[in-house]
Amino acid sequence: xxxxxxxxxxxxxxxxxxxxxxxxxxxxxxxxxxxxxxxxxxxxxxxxxxxxxxxxxxxxxxxxxxxxxxxxxxxxxxxxxxxxxxxxxxxxxxxxxxxxxxxxxxxxxxxxxxxxxxxxxxxxxxxxxxxxxxxxxxxxxxxxxxxxxxxxxxxxxxxxxxxxxxxxxxxxxxxxxxxxxxxxxxxxxxxxxxxxxxxxxxxxxxxxxxxxxxxxxxxxxxxxxxxxxxxxxxxxxxxxxxxxxxxxxxxxxxxxxxxxxxxxxxxxxxxxxxxxxxxxxxxxxxxxxxxxxxxxxxxxxxxxxxxxxxxxxxxxxxxxxxxxxxxxxxxxxxxxxxxxxxxxxxxxxxxxxxxxxxxxxxxxxxxxxxxxxxxxxxxxxxxxxxxx
Numbered sequence: 505x506x507x508x509x510x511x512x513x514x515x516x517x518x519x520x521x522x523x524x525x526x527x528x529x530x531x532x533x534x535x536x537x538x539x540x541x542x543x544x545x546x547x548x549x550x551x552x553x554x555x556x557x558x559x560x561x562x563x564x565x566x567x568x569x570x571x572x573x574x575x576x577x578x579x580x581x582x583x584x585x586x587x588x589x590x591x592x593x594x595x596x597x598x599x600x601x602x603x604x605x606x607x608x609x610x611x612x613x614x615x616x617x618x619x620x621x622x623x624x625x626x627x628x629x630x631x632x633x634x635x636x637x638x639x640x641x642x643x644x645x646x647x648x649x650x651x652x653x654x655x656x657x658x659x660x661x662x663x664x665x666x667x668x669x670x671x672x673x674x675x676x677x678x679x680x681x682x683x684x685x686x687x688x689x690x691x692x693x694x695x696x697x698x699x700x701x702x703x704x705x706x707x708x709x710x711x712x713x714x715x716x717x718x719x720x721x722x723x724x725x726x727x728x729x730x731x732x733x734x735x736x737x738x739x740x741x742x743x744x745x746x747x748x749x750x751x752x753x754x755x756x757x758x759x760x761x762x763x764x765x766x767x768x769x770x771x772x773x774x775x776x777x778x779x780x781x782x783x784x785x786x787x788x789x790x791x792x793x794x795x796x797x798x799x800x801x802x803x804x805x806x807x808x809x810x811x812x813x814x815x816x817x818x819x820x821x822x823x824x825x826x827x828x829x830x831x832x833x834x835x836x837x838x839x840x841x842x843x844x845x846x847x848x849x850x851x852x853x854x855x856x857x858x859x860x861x862x863x864x865x866x867x868x869x870x871x872x873x874x875x876x877x878x879x880x881x882x883x884x885x886x887x888x889x890x891x892x
Contacts, residue, residue: 506544506548509545523548524555530561532554532560534546537549538575539569543575546577546581547581550585557587563593566582567583567591568603570582571603572603576615579616583831585836587833589620589833590622590625592625599633601613601621601625602625602631602633602636604616605637605638610645613642617645617646633646634646662739663699665803667686667737670733672769672776672780673732673733673770673776674725677711677725686699689706689710700738700739707730707734746770748771748854750797753788758793758795762790762822762823762824763786763787763821763822763824764786764788764824764861765785765786765822765825765826766784766787766826766827767784768781768782768784769783772785772854773853774852774853775828775851776827776828777829777830778815778825778830778831778835779812781827782802782803783799783801783802784800784819786800791866792862794858802818812834824846826857827847828847830845844872
């Protein structure tokens with residue numbers, strides 16, 4: 505423990521031995537550190553497994569306190585730790601976003617919206633963050649976002665689904681940006697005929713122009729993803745001709761094996777983010793063999809109250825998951841489902857990654873040995889072997 509953190513705990517009458525507990529004044533250290541903008545203490549407490557959703561005597565959580573402090577580092581740390589970004593005060597119904605909007609904290613509003621805060625939630629007085637926006641910038645941020653959401657809701661379900669599918673494989677592009685491109689390239693209002701008229705060149709150039717690259721050559725998305733997005737906009741999402749074949753498998757066919765989930769948007773590639781991939785490829789993997797045993801669509805996750813939890817439950821029979829990226833709150837839910845998440849930032853063939861991962865069978869770490877059903881004695885032996 506760093507001396508400055510020990511001093512802070514002692515000066516505020518918290519236990520150094522058990523630093524996540526409340527003090528005699530019934531104050532949680534995580535909330536006080538967030539309120540004071542002490543990001544170093546917040547990070548330390550999170551590392552000590554402080555519960556992110558504790559509340560103070562007024563019904564506010566640590567995220568509210570970090571927004572009060574206008575401290576982006578504390579806000580990011582809490583969101584990554586899995587704090588409820590949409591927590592509503594029991595007395596008023598206000599969320600952190602509503603508080604930030606009403607108090608003129610423009611950067612905080614942007615940060616919360618980018619992290620997925622719900623702008624439609626209301627206080628007990630029936631007011632949204634937009635109703636209470638206290639600056640022109642906040643008003644513009646919230647009204648623009650809500651207008652785009654209203655437009656999506658007004659579209660026929662099949663068209664909205666096509667746009668949502670395209671968004672999943674266009675990292676860094678949100679609903680407002682894609683709708684802006686579509687309106688510019690094919691006109692308004694959007695309908696089946698207009699979406700089917702979008703061309704790869706149109707979308708590529710539109711995406712590129714958003715970053716000042718009019719030729720669309722340097723937008724960091726990749727031509728393969730743009731082509732697939734166009735197919736989804738056309739309504740051709742039903743089939744992916746490059747999907748691998750599912751092979752017959754029953755329990756016991758592959759002794760000493762684990763189950764692995766691959767976040768994928770196309771073919772047999774690891775090219776999906778946990779929260780947006782279209783499907784999971786599920787493999788059974790042993791030291792010398794692998795077999796695709798299932799392909800699971802994630803489309804129904806969009807209609808779930810908790811999309812990340814839905815996805816975690818979808819692969820809860822798996823021991824390991826490979827995805828291009830995953831956020832902190834989502835990773836926490838995956839880990840609670842006893843799934844070990846591994847990030848593979850570059851687009852990779854699933855089979856290549858599986859073959860590379862087979863090397864872990866030679867000297868499995870304790871969590872891996874447990875997944876293989878090894879005894880506690882064997883797991884201890886593996887740990888000692890790694891240390892030699």
